[in-house]
Amino acid sequence: MSVSILVYEDNELLRENLGSMIQLNGDWHLKGAFENVLNIEEQVKNLNPDLIFMDIDMPGMNGIEGVRKIRQSGSITPVIMLTVFEDDQHVFDAICAGASGYLLKKHISARLFDAVEEVLAGGAPMSPTIARMVIGSIRQKPLSNSYLLTDREKEILASLSKGNSYKLIADEYQISIHTVRTHIKKIYEKLHVHSQTEAVSKAINEKLV
Amino acid sequence: MSVSILVYEDNELLRENLGSMIQLNGDWHLKGAFENVLNIEEQVKNLNPDLIFMDIDMPGMNGIEGVRKIRQSGSITPVIMLTVFEDDQHVFDAICAGASGYLLKKHISARLFDAVEEVLAGGAPMSPTIARMVIGSIRQKPLSNSYLLTDREKEILASLSKGNSYKLIADEYQISIHTVRTHIKKIYEKLHVHSQTEAVSKAINEKLV
DNA sequence: ATCCCCATCGCCTGTTCGCGGTATGGTAAC
DNA sequence: GTTACCATACCGCGAACAGGCGATGGGGAT
Numbered sequence: 229m230s231v232s233i234l235v236y237e238d239n240e241l242l243r244e245n246l247g248s249m250i251q252l253n254g255d256w257h258l259k260g261a262f263e264n265v266l267n268i269e270e271q272v273k274n275l276n277p278d279l280i281f282m283d284i285d286m287p288g289m290n291g292i293e294g295v296r297k298i299r300q301s302g303s304i305t306p307v308i309m310l311t312v313f314e315d316d317q318h319v320f321d322a323i324c325a326g327a328s329g330y331l332l333k334k335h336i337s338a339r340l341f342d343a344v345e346e347v348l349a350g351g352a353p354m355s356p357t358i359a360r361m362v363i364g365s366i367r368q369k370p371l372s373n374s375y376l377l378t379d380r381e382k383e384i385l386a387s388l389s390k391g392n393s394y395k396l397i398a399d400e401y402q403i404s405i406h407t408v409r410t411h412i413k414k415i416y417e418k419l420h421v422h423s424q425t426e427a428v429s430k431a432i433n434e435k436l437v
Numbered sequence: 438m439s440v441s442i443l444v445y446e447d448n449e450l451l452r453e454n455l456g457s458m459i460q461l462n463g464d465w466h467l468k469g470a471f472e473n474v475l476n477i478e479e480q481v482k483n484l485n486p487d488l489i490f491m492d493i494d495m496p497g498m499n500g501i502e503g504v505r506k507i508r509q510s511g512s513i514t515p516v517i518m519l520t521v522f523e524d525d526q527h528v529f530d531a532i533c534a535g536a537s538g539y540l541l542k543k544h545i546s547a548r549l550f551d552a553v554e555e556v557l558a559g560g561a562p563m564s565p566t567i568a569r570m571v572i573g574s575i576r577q578k579p580l581s582n583s584y585l586l587t588d589r590e591k592e593i594l595a596s597l598s599k600g601n602s603y604k605l606i607a608d609e610y611q612i613s614i615h616t617v618r619t620h621i622k623k624i625y626e627k628l629h630v631h632s633q634t635e636a637v638s639k640a641i642n643e644k645l646v
Numbered sequence: 647a648t649c650c651c652c653a654t655c656g657c658c659t660g661t662t663c664g665c666g667g668t669a670t671g672g673t674a675a676c
Numbered sequence: 677g678t679t680a681c682c683a684t685a686c687c688g689c690g691a692a693c694a695g696g697c698g699a700t701g702g703g704g705a706t
């Protein structure tokens with residue numbers, strides 16, 4: 229089956245290079261290559277590609293904004309970022325904007341072909357360091373029990389963190405509201421806080437629940 | 438260079454199969470294959486592999502617990518999960534426990550070889566759907582202003598989310614406590630909540646602050 | 647000029663919460 | 677078998693909070 233592709237890249241040499249690589253594969257065809265994303269909405273709408281390669285650093289409006297724009301206009305066309313940036317901020321901004329993949333330019337030659345297949349298979353191709361970064365950002369739950377909360381206390385803190393009142397928690401666990409208060413007092417002591425809000429804030433931010 | 442590998446898999450057939458696949462590659466060698474993780478700490482310590490393949494569903498103690506154990510004992514040996522589970526819970530638990538990759542069993546034959554290379558290159562090999570899931574879990578900040586909070590309201594909600602009381606917020610912004618109340622009342626209306634805790638919970642979980 | 651939204655300030659009422667106690671049965675450790 | 681911890685339950689008080697209603701001034705839009 230044929231895969232139609234759009235390319236956004238301000239560097240002329242690299243843009244043509246990408247075009248050539250795409251043309252190399254008989255099953256793909258380059259539907260367009262642009263040096264900026266200023267008119268990306270209508271370009272995507274008119275050309276309706278199966279996939280987009282997107283540089284980040286481009287004059288006028290950067291590639292992340294470009295992705296955001298087409299996502300806001302309703303397009304679900306997968307976008308693979310092709311860039312030299314490998315700092316957290318760019319990576320996470322791109323993902324939040326709606327990118328489906330993130331390849332560093334140094335990996336283009338090695339990964340371009342299987343990245344296309346992977347993204348069309350519903351995947352998210354990423355350069356190794358990027359994937360590690362992404363996985364690392366999900367991790368972060370080692371503290372879980374550093375406050376030595378009992379199981380019951382953790383349950384109640386979790387319920388509290390959903391926004392439930394004492395009364396609702398009492399109902400949820402079939403215990404008296406007095407008992408709920410007692411547990412919450414202990415939780416406050418252990419967390420060194422003095423209000424629901426502080427406790428919930430701490431619980432969510434430190435991933436205790 | 439030679440890559441030494443450990444395998445944890447309770448199904449005998451699959452375990453032997455994995456062993457065979459590993460032996461196929463001249464650069465790798467199977468350092469051990471076990472049917473459970475009960476003694477994983479000393480096995481990893483003694484055999485000191487470059488990489489571990491880990492099933493999740495095993496008798497006694499599951500693979501996720503196994504990963505957690507060796508991480509707690511200080512090992513940084515990369516672990517690739519090999520499993521049939523593709524629900525959020527298993528995936529995120531495995532990642533939080535310290536897995537570096539997550540391959541579904543149906544992709545073993547297609548991905549086993551490059552997964553090893555990828556993980557040794559500092560990457561995080563994942564089956565397509567898993568990678569999407571992981572990326573999807575990072576996204577989630579499009580709603581930012583879907584509740585149409587004013588700037589002032591967002592400031593106050595942010596302060597509230599840090600655990601500050603009405604009085605503290607009043608001091609922070611140099612306004613009367615009555616005004617704080619008015620703003621918070623509006624925030625509750627817009628967020629459709631009826632308490633600080635609910636508001637803070639919603640604010641943090643939906644990344645409004 | 648008028649209207650709407652926003653930020654500001656105020657009052658009143660009833661509810662919920664935070665904190666100080668006390669107490670009992672169960673279970674696990676020593 | 678004493679000691680510890682946990683989950684459970686209760687009381688009372690003062691502080692904080694939620695909801696309802698009103699009001700003023702400023703800035704934009706029409």
